[in-house]
Amino acid sequence: MSSISDHPLRYKLANELHARPFPSMKAPCSAAYVAIKQPEDAVSRDRAQDLAHLTALLDRHGAPHPQPGATHYYGQIGKYWLKWEQHTEFVTYTAFSDGVVARPFDPAEFDVFPSDWLENAPGQRMTSILLNIVPRPAEDVAVTGSLDEWFVSESLAASEVLDGAAIMAGDFRIDLNGHLRFAVFAGAQTGARRIGRIVQRLCEIETYKTMSMLGFARVRALQPGLNELDTKLTGLMGTMSDERASAEETLHDLLSISAELETLSARSSFRFGATGAYEALVDQRIAALREERFQGRQQFGEFMMRRYAPAMRTVHSAEARLEAMSSRSIRASNLLRTRVDVERSAQNQTLLESMDKRSDLQLRLQRTVEGLSVVAISYYAVSLVGYLLYPLTQATGMSKGMLTALATVPVVLLVWWLVRRLRKSVE
Known part of the structure; x- marks a missing residue:
């Protein structure tokens, strides 16, 4: 086989597809999950802080450290297995342990993440989840009893997933301990990796849902400002049709509104784009579970359609409104x-006409002065010619006055002709 040089990133890119495997979990077991996001006002996200925070947790249990610059980690800490992932805006920790839990959704299961360690987290908690994974009872009545005991029925979503491999349920409510609850009833034939995929997708659905709702919160904050700018923009566009209004002042106000809209758009573009991406991920994760109805209860997809989708439509509507207002202000400014x-062209035309009149007056004045200059030059020229002709008085018998009179007309005509020729050559 002939040798060929590999791209320096070939193996790294190929291994990235296999770097984040799903956890392997057997029923019964429990899991604790937390997602931490750095504050919105942070200038730039410091990924080194996230890695240092993970290392601090591992040091408490004497667990090995991740590789420098790692974006994911999987290892054992005490009786738990820890799965850590670093994403674009947040990091997630999933700790799960095998065995029967004496008390379903016991808040003590979250003690794997010490309180002082959580207080020192480089960010804020976006969501935290307690998951209870148990074998599916032979009778669905037992499942119904557990669901009625663990969840709020008004918002409960429950469905069979992956062709009956398990039943997943949750009410998307925060309990008294600050955690959401999800339950998985795994079938007897469901493998550990499949259970891990279900748990992973449940955590991703909740995390991406929460992250996308940040866009909804941003829209609520923007709404009063957008309404005010929309009112101003509509008023200014009405002013444009009033000929008595100053066009330059109206243009200045329009440009000010355009600048404000562009600023809002620039500050919100990332959040709106991220919201759309997270929304797509939520829909994909739900679709991948292949839900089937369980005892007539609403499915996760139906819950999202009724509770989550309207919020996303509001975000998309606000994004479209901001873009439309920006385009409208630009068109009005143009x-x-x-x-x-x-x-200004009309003013320039008036100014040019005034300049033409001034030029015409100046030309007339110039011609008047030119006539006077002919007289003045002729006067001095006749005097000089007279001095030249005075010696001829004795030869001709004419007086000096007669000679001067005879020379005046030719001299004046000559001076006039020379001045006119000079003016034509200049023009």
């Missing part, structure tokens, strides 16, 4: 700028 240019 129209008003055209009007200002036309008015």
Whole structure:
């Protein structure tokens, strides 16, 4: 086989597809999950802090450290297995242990994450989950009894997933201990890796749902400002049709509104884009579970359609509104700028006409002065010619006055012709 040089990133890129395997979990077991996000006002996310925070947790249990610059980790800490993942905006910790839990959703299961360690986290908790994974009872009545005991029925979503491999349930409510609850009833034939995939997807659905709701919160904060700017923009566009209003002042106000809209758009573009991406991930994770109805209860997809989708439509509507307002302000500014240019052209035309009149007056004055200059030059020229002709008085018998009179007309005509020729050559 002929040798060929590999791209330096070939193996790294190929291994990235296998770097984050699903956890392997056997029923019965429990899991604790937390997602931490650095504050919105952080200038830039420091990934080294996330890695240092993970290392601090591992040191408490004497567990080996991840590789430098790692974005994922899987290892054992005490009786738990820990799965850590670093994402674009947040990091997640999943700790799970095998065995029967004496008390379902016992908050003590979250003690794997010490309180002082959580207080020193480089960010804020976006969501935390307690998961209870138990074998599926032979009778569905037992499942119904557990669901009625563990969850709020009004918002409970429960469905069979992966062709009947398990039943998953949750009410998406935060309990008194600050955690959400999800339950998985795994079938007898369901393998450990499949259970791990179900648990992983449940955590991802909740995390991506929460992250996408940040866009909804951003829209609520933007709504009063958008309403105010929309009112101003509509008023200014009405002012444009009033010929008595100053076009330049209206243009200045329009440009100010356009600048505010562009600033809002720039500050919100990332959050709106991230919201759309997270929404797509939520839909994909739910679709991958292949839900089937369980005892007539609402499915996760139906819950999202009724409770989650309206919030996402609000975000998309606000994004479209902001873009439409920005485009409208730009179009209005262009129209008003055209009007200002036309008015300035009219003013320039008036100014040019005034300059033409001044030039005409100046030309007339120049011609008047030119006539006077002919007279003045002729006067001095006749005097000089007279001095030249005075010696001829004795030869001709003419007086000096007669000779001067005879020379005046030719001299004046000659001076006039020379001045006119000079003016034509200049023009």
